[in-house]
Every structure is written in structure tokens, then in C-alpha cells.
Amino acid sequence: MSEPDPGLRVRWSTLGAVFLVVGTLSAVALRWWQSRGGDLPLMPLALALLLGLVAATTLLLGLRVKRWVGRGELLDGPGATRTLVLGQTAALAGAAVGGYLTASLALAAMRLEAPDPRAVAVSSGICLLAAVAMTVAGMITQWCCRVPPDDDDGDGLFADRAPPPAH
Numbered sequence: 270m271s272e273p274d275p276g277l278r279v280r281w282s283t284l285g286a287v288f289l290v291v292g293t294l295s296a297v298a299l300r301w302w303q304s305r306g307g308d309l310p311l312m313p314l315a316l317a318l319l320l321g322l323v324a325a326t327t328l329l330l331g332l333r334v335k336r337w338v339g340r341g342e343l344l345d346g347p348g349a350t351r352t353l354v355l356g357q358t359a360a361l362a363g364a365a366v367g368g369y370l371t372a373s374l375a376l377a378a379m380r381l382e383a384p385d386p387r388a389v390a391v392s393s394g395i396c397l398l399a400a401v402a403m404t405v406a407g408m409i410t411q412w413c414c415r416v417p418p419d420d421d422d423g424d425g426l427f428a429d430r431a432p433p434p435a436h
Contacts, residue, residue, distance in 0.1 A: 279357045279411060284404060291368030299376050308385060309315040309377055312370065312392040320366065320399035324406035327359045331410025349414055356410025363404030370397040 292309045299309060337344050370393045377390035 279360050279408070281408070284360055284408075287361060287364040288371070291365045292372045293368075295369040295372035296376065297370055303376070305391040309373055309388050311385075311387045312373070312396045314392060314395060317392075317396045317399040318413055320363070320396065320403045323359055324363075324399070324403040327403070327410050328406040331356055331406075331413035334410075335413035353411060353414035356407045356414065358407070359372030360404050360411065361406060363400045363402075367397055367404060370394075370400055399402040 303309065310340050334344070334352050337349075374390055374393040374397060377386040377393060380386040381390060
């Protein structure tokens with residue numbers, strides 16, 4: 270099995286670019302919305318819970334792949350690929366959501382003396398922490414799914430089939 274194209278990996282610089290672009294566009298859109306008399310949207314805390322759940326699930330699946338590789342067990346190739354894609358998607362989505370939440374938090378922080386912007390700042394801050402956790406979990410999962418060097422001894426460690434069921 271050969272090493273995949275390094276261009277297919279999600280890099281921290283890519284996540285930073287996504288964060289900055291989405292954050293800038295969100296800040297402009299939210300400022301426009303406020304100039305038209307609209308209020309900043311209050312983030313539901315269920316969003317933080319959902320982002321945390323996605324982060325935990327992604328990380329657990331990535332660690333499962335890492336454990337398979339570490340033990341030298343047969344690896345479910347399609348399952349490992351799906352886990353890799355999940356990790357990359359979680360990292361990118363976390364960066365995008367984090368950009369939006371940072372813009373919301375920054376705009377709300379300018380008027381913390383009023384109760385409504387204070388509530389928006391608190392909810393956006395909590396959700397931002399969950400988005401950062403999802404981004405980090407996605408990057409750790411991507412790291413866990415790295416392809417090891419070629420299997421030269423031909424023992425079939427990385428077969429494209431599921432491991433046999435445990436008895």
C-alpha cells in the first residue's frame with residue numbers, strides 16, 4: 270500500500286484560511302444585518318452539545334483505527350477511509366463554524382453592557398469551544414489514519430476486508 274498524495278491531507282494552514290474567510294464574511298454579513306436593525310442570533314447550547322458529540326465520535330473512531338494499526342490486526346480499508354474522511358470533514362466544518370462563531374462573539378463583545386449581546390457572547394463562546402474541540406478531534410483522527418510504510422513482507426496486514434469477528 271503506497272503513501273497517499275500529501276495534497277489530500279488537510280493542513281492547519283488550510284483550516285486557518287477557512288476560519289479567516291468564513292469569519293470575515295460572517296462579520297461583514299452580521300454587521301450588515303445589525304445596520305438594518307437586526308439582532309445577533311443567539312446560539313442554542315444544543316449546538317455546543319452536537320459539536321461536542323461529533324468531536325467525541327470522530328476521535329473515538331480515529332483511535333479505533335490507530336489501535337488496529339498498532340496491534341497489527343487486519344484493517345477494514347473502506348472503514349478506515351470513511352473514518353479519515355470523517356476526521357477531515359470534522360476539522361474543516363469545525364474551522365468554518367468557528368469562524369462564524371468568532372465573528373458573532375467579537376460583534377457581541379462590543380456591547381457587553383446590554384443583556385442580549387452578553388447572552389449572545391456567552392452562547393457563542395461556549396459553542397466556539399466545542400467547534401475548536403471538533404477541529405482538533407478531526408485533525409487527531411486524520412493523524413490516526415496515516416498509512417504506514419509499504420508492507421514489504423507480504424503478510425497482508427492491511428487487507429481490504431473487515432477483521433474476523435471476535436469469539
